[in-house]
Amino acid sequence: MKSRVVTPFPAPESRQVEVHSAPSLGLTRRMRRNRKAEWSRRLVRENLLTSDDLIWPIFLMDAAEACTPVEWMPGVDRLNIDEAVRQAAAAAELGIPAIAPFPFVEKALRDPTGSEALNGQNLMCRAVRAIKKEVPQIGIICDAALDPYTSHGHDGVMDGERVLNDASVAILVRQALALADAGADVIAPSDMMDGRVAAIREALDAGGHEDVQIMAYAAKYASAFYGPFRDAIGTNATLIGDKRTYQMDPANSDEAMAEVALDLEEGADMIMVKPGLPYLDVVARVKEHFRVPTFAYQVSGEYAMLMAAVRNGWLDGDKAILESLLAFKRAGADGVLTYFAPRVAKALKAAR
Numbered sequence: 001m002k003s004r005v006v007t008p009f010p011a012p013e014s015r016q017v018e019v020h021s022a023p024s025l026g027l028t029r030r031m032r033r034n035r036k037a038e039w040s041r042r043l044v045r046e047n048l049l050t051s052d053d054l055i056w057p058i059f060l061m062d063a064a065e066a067c068t069p070v071e072w073m074p075g076v077d078r079l080n081i082d083e084a085v086r087q088a089a090a091a092a093e094l095g096i097p098a099i100a101p102f103p104f105v106e107k108a109l110r111d112p113t114g115s116e117a118l119n120g121q122n123l124m125c126r127a128v129r130a131i132k133k134e135v136p137q138i139g140i141i142c143d144a145a146l147d148p149y150t151s152h153g154h155d156g157v158m159d160g161e162r163v164l165n166d167a168s169v170a171i172l173v174r175q176a177l178a179l180a181d182a183g184a185d186v187i188a189p190s191d192m193m194d195g196r197v198a199a200i201r202e203a204l205d206a207g208g209h210e211d212v213q214i215m216a217y218a219a220k221y222a223s224a225f226y227g228p229f230r231d232a233i234g235t236n237a238t239l240i241g242d243k244r245t246y247q248m249d250p251a252n253s254d255e256a257m258a259e260v261a262l263d264l265e266e267g268a269d270m271i272m273v274k275p276g277l278p279y280l281d282v283v284a285r286v287k288e289h290f291r292v293p294t295f296a297y298q299v300s301g302e303y304a305m306l307m308a309a310v311r312n313g314w315l316d317g318d319k320a321i322l323e324s325l326l327a328f329k330r331a332g333a334d335g336v337l338t339y340f341a342p343r344v345a346k347a348l349k350a351a352r
């Protein structure tokens with residue numbers, strides 16, 4: 001019997017590859033044709049990110065220093081009022097339509113009922129007045145929620161361990177009125193109490209604020225991605241327990257549809273899904289079904305993840321950030337709240 005010689009690899013001459021004379025596959029449809037040049041890629045592009053899509057969340061702080069860095073959000077600062085006015089002007093110049101301020105409230109001003117939220121001279125109200133006066137062309141979206149103001153870090157008032165719904169709504173309504181009186185263009189209830197949109201709408205109308213819009217944090221999830229925000233506004237130190245009795249279970253999406261339906265019935269002009277990238281399925285489902293102005297919040301944890309990799313040189317910053325924001329547009333969002341707003345607006349301007 002002849003023994004077979006097994007060659008582990010083909011001999012060198014049979015490994016020659018004829019690149020140019022390979023037979024055509026005879027395909028009718030070649031998806032790559034439209035991708036062959038930049039002009040063609042631009043022509044067939046389905047979604048576009050522009051500065052009109054950006055809402056910039058900023059942090060406020062009563063401080064002598066213009067900027068106080070937020071440790072867990074590299075590149076983000078808490079701004080005193082003068083600096084917030086300056087940066088709002090710069091944002092308007094960059095074509096950013098709106099900002100969303102959040103206050104770092106001194107510990108001494110926090111109490112169990114969040115009463116500082118009702119003070120018409122509090123940090124938020126003073127900042128809103130100052131920005132409205134100097135930069136009237138930028139929209140100001142103000143959160144209605146008590147967490148920056150409560151000693152326990154919850155978005156409402158408590159009875160023992162329980163966050164009370166209706167009692168919290170009564171306070172949120174007064175907070176919303178104080179913000180509207182200061183000049184807020186949009187009230188954004190982020191508290192996830194039931195019935196707060198209707199109550200706020202009614203009070204705004206009764207208070208002569210028919211034109212103040214409501215952007216409801218309609219589907220806000222009890223998420224681990226808010227960690228760095230809590231560092232920024234100082235609630236990581238105060239928060240007792242978690243927010244799972246009012247914010248949504250990350251496992252659910254039918255429930256998000258019910259939340260959005262309710263907020264729209266109650267008078268929300270715009271709705272929001274939060275967090276962003278991990279919940280794009282919810283954004284897509286909501287937009288597809290309700291066809292209303294739909295926003296998503298690329299939250300602090302998403303910002304921190306991207307920035308950590310960018311700072312390590314593991315990701316190309318502008319490219320990764322722009323791609324992350326384009327994903328929201330693809331999912332159907334009309335706009336995104338993002339800490340990257342000024343960076344992105346600058347990059348988009350430079351690319352024009």
Ligand SMILES: NCC(=O)CCC(=O)O
Nearest residue numbers: 190225226229299300301
């Ligand atoms: N109500 C506003 C937030 O909770 C923001 C959360 C974040 O950026 O992590």
Ligand SMILES: [Mg+2]
Nearest residue numbers: 192193194259
């Ligand atoms: Mg709700």
